[in-house]
Amino acid sequence: MSDFLTLGLDIGGTSSRAVVISADGRRHGSGVAGGGNPTTHGPAALKQVATALTDALAAVDPSDVRAATLGMAGYARLNADPQLRSAFDATWAAVGLACPYRLASDVLVAYAAGTSAPDGTVVVAGTGAIAARVRGHELDHVADGHGWLLGDVGSGYWLGREAVRIALADLDRERPPGPLAAAVLRTLLGTDAIATRRRDTAHALVQVINAQPPITLARLAPLVLQRYGADDPAAVDLVQRAAAHLADTVASVRRPDETTPLVRGGGLLTSDTALAGELSAVLGVSWPASTVYAAGDAAAAAAWLALLPHVDDDPASVHRILGLS
Amino acid sequence: MSDFLTLGLDIGGTSSRAVVISADGRRHGSGVAGGGNPTTHGPAALKQVATALTDALAAVDPSDVRAATLGMAGYARLNADPQLRSAFDATWAAVGLACPYRLASDVLVAYAAGTSAPDGTVVVAGTGAIAARVRGHELDHVADGHGWLLGDVGSGYWLGREAVRIALADLDRERPPGPLAAAVLRTLLGTDAIATRRRDTAHALVQVINAQPPITLARLAPLVLQRYGADDPAAVDLVQRAAAHLADTVASVRRPDETTPLVRGGGLLTSDTALAGELSAVLGVSWPASTVYAAGDAAAAAAWLALLPHVDDDPASVHRILGLS
Numbered sequence: 042m043s044d045f046l047t048l049g050l051d052i053g054g055t056s057s058r059a060v061v062i063s064a065d066g067r068r069h070g071s072g073v074a075g076g077g078n079p080t081t082h083g084p085a086a087l088k089q090v091a092t093a094l095t096d097a098l099a100a101v102d103p104s105d106v107r108a109a110t111l112g113m114a115g116y117a118r119l120n121a122d123p124q125l126r127s128a129f130d131a132t133w134a135a136v137g138l139a140c141p142y143r144l145a146s147d148v149l150v151a152y153a154a155g156t157s158a159p160d161g162t163v164v165v166a167g168t169g170a171i172a173a174r175v176r177g178h179e180l181d182h183v184a185d186g187h188g189w190l191l192g193d194v195g196s197g198y199w200l201g202r203e204a205v206r207i208a209l210a211d212l213d214r215e216r217p218p219g220p221l222a223a224a225v226l227r228t229l230l231g232t233d234a235i236a237t238r239r240r241d242t243a244h245a246l247v248q249v250i251n252a253q254p255p256i257t258l259a260r261l262a263p264l265v266l267q268r269y270g271a272d273d274p275a276a277v278d279l280v281q282r283a284a285a286h287l288a289d290t291v292a293s294v295r296r297p298d299e300t301t302p303l304v305r306g307g308g309l310l311t312s313d314t315a316l317a318g319e320l321s322a323v324l325g326v327s328w329p330a331s332t333v334y335a336a337g338d339a340a341a342a343a344a345w346l347a348l349l350p351h352v353d354d355d356p357a358s359v360h361r362i363l364g365l366s
Numbered sequence: 367m368s369d370f371l372t373l374g375l376d377i378g379g380t381s382s383r384a385v386v387i388s389a390d391g392r393r394h395g396s397g398v399a400g401g402g403n404p405t406t407h408g409p410a411a412l413k414q415v416a417t418a419l420t421d422a423l424a425a426v427d428p429s430d431v432r433a434a435t436l437g438m439a440g441y442a443r444l445n446a447d448p449q450l451r452s453a454f455d456a457t458w459a460a461v462g463l464a465c466p467y468r469l470a471s472d473v474l475v476a477y478a479a480g481t482s483a484p485d486g487t488v489v490v491a492g493t494g495a496i497a498a499r500v501r502g503h504e505l506d507h508v509a510d511g512h513g514w515l516l517g518d519v520g521s522g523y524w525l526g527r528e529a530v531r532i533a534l535a536d537l538d539r540e541r542p543p544g545p546l547a548a549a550v551l552r553t554l555l556g557t558d559a560i561a562t563r564r565r566d567t568a569h570a571l572v573q574v575i576n577a578q579p580p581i582t583l584a585r586l587a588p589l590v591l592q593r594y595g596a597d598d599p600a601a602v603d604l605v606q607r608a609a610a611h612l613a614d615t616v617a618s619v620r621r622p623d624e625t626t627p628l629v630r631g632g633g634l635l636t637s638d639t640a641l642a643g644e645l646s647a648v649l650g651v652s653w654p655a656s657t658v659y660a661a662g663d664a665a666a667a668a669a670w671l672a673l674l675p676h677v678d679d680d681p682a683s684v685h686r687i688l689g690l691s
Binding site: 187188192210240290 | 507508509510512513515527530531534535538539540565568572575576580615618619
């Protein structure tokens with residue numbers, strides 16, 4: 042007797058993860074490979090997806106996989122690009138998969154990785170930042186995620202940019218750089234010594250940053266979190282401002298009286314970072330009757346979403362067995 | 367008997383202006399041409415400089431010009447680039463000039479275009495924004511001017527970007543767009559009608575902006591000032607926030623008890639714009655004992671700066687005769 046299996050694929054910028062599950066919530070295989078988002082990394086990234094899929098399918102008959110969900114940032118672009126779509130379909134067929142698959146937003150998958158409730162709110166912060174209202178396991182309304190130039194407030198990019206702006210403000214105001222500013226100078230210029238003409242140091246800082254893509258500023262986010270851990274007032278203030286911005290984005294998609302689950306996802310919120318702690322504190326004040334959950338394994342959540350239309354048992358119980366709630 | 371003449375050159379992004387004066391403050395010639403900054407427009411822009419110089423020298427013997435000052439944004443880059451510098455020197459010689467010239471910051475020239483006092487403060491807002499403390503007719507300390515990615519707060523770029531962010535916030539918060547947001551949508555998308563899926567309109571707005579250089583956002587500044595004129599609360603708030611940012615930049619370079627002149631310059635502050643008015647109001651509160659002057663003709667101010675080491679009479683009187691104070 043053949044199994045009824047579903048597959049979840051989480052295609053991210055830095056890793057691609059695949060998980061195969063059965064209707065009872067057991068895992069039958071998993072695979073991990075490098076970043077595989079073809080809309081940002083080009084069709085060659087599909088090799089990573091193929092590796093993750095092949096590993097996840099190693100112990101099962103691919104024809105037992107009856108449904109699949111693919112979570113990916115910019116999934117709409119994959120749909121809109123026939124060439125990219127057929128390259129993806131070729132990868133799909135090459136690993137022996139014949140079932141239909143559904144493309145989903147990574148934001149929806151992050152929500153499902155934190156709760157099995159059909160209605161709720163998700164806020165994601167990594168390099169960028171976005172929040173969404175979910176209704177019936179579908180994205181209903183989305184806020185921010187507008188990119189570094191116009192939005193992504195409270196994101197890793199935003200934390201990095203503001204950390205540099207704090208260093209520039211210290212130089213402009215002829216103050217000795219504070220610990221966070223000094224750490225920024227050391228990281229970007231190799232020294233926190235200030236030139237005799239302070240303006241030369243400011244110029245050097247601006248030039249180093251302008252020589253790289255703006256999004257590179259997100260690499261300074263861990264530095265901010267580290268300085269927060271050292272009780273540096275500038276870093277604490279910055280992380281609290283980021284949390285307030287993220288809570289404001291949440292408020293764009295969530296009624297004040299809402300009591301549904303709140304899920305926090307993305308590299309800066311899934312684990313117990315300083316930003317996650319500050320955000321949970323702010324959300325707890327604005328929505329005291331709600332619980333904040335951390336998003337878990339996105340590939341397993343995608344597999345669970347693929348299973349959802351087919352599951353006879355309690356989907357919440359399968360969600361728990363998968364370790365997602 | 368030959369005259370003692372000096373020449374002032376104001377090399378901007380959109381125009382190049384030259385003025386020839388004598389020690390008594392009389393104008394002996396002037397010339398205007400297109401944008402001629404070789405550090406941003408390339409060496410070909412020097413043709414514009416040559417045109418402005420030729421016209422300014424039409425009625426004088428170029429050998430009577432004994433000193434010159436060139437005001438230009440990024441003048442340090444001209445100094446640092448031997449190829450560009452010799453291209454400039456060739457232009458200089460080709461129009462018959464043999465005197466030495468001094469390269470000066472456009473910010474210092476803007477200051478001199480508003481006052482003859484040796485010590486004071488200047489704040490400039492156009493596409494970008496910068497403030498400086500002046501001591502003895504030299505830049506002593508500069509704040510902001512860090513470019514659109516990291517600074518230029520309160521500038522034309524900043525006004526434009528914030529206007530778009532107001533439109534995105536209305537879309538995110540599922541509010542009808544306010545008059546400023548609607549004007550932004552009409553300007554950038556050709557219509558202020560919102561798509562059935564509001565997110566589609568937000569996406570379209572972000573895509574239109576991402577398809578152009580970020581600095582292009584400065585083109586929306588006149589729209590903000592126009593909406594301010596129509597008493598649109600969002601535009602009034604935005605212009606007031608810009609003025610507060612500029613005053614904050616001024617505070618980086620000016621002591622609270624200082625009573626020296628304050629000069630406002632740049633496309634958004636020289637004329638009596640809404641931003642100039644709001645800024646003067648804020649500066650008047652922070653430095654009640656100081657007078658705020660609008661910068662006048664930058665080329666004449668550059669010629670006056672070139673004359674300064676050579677003038678026996680009262681330099682303030684020459685400054686007045688030139689119409690700069």
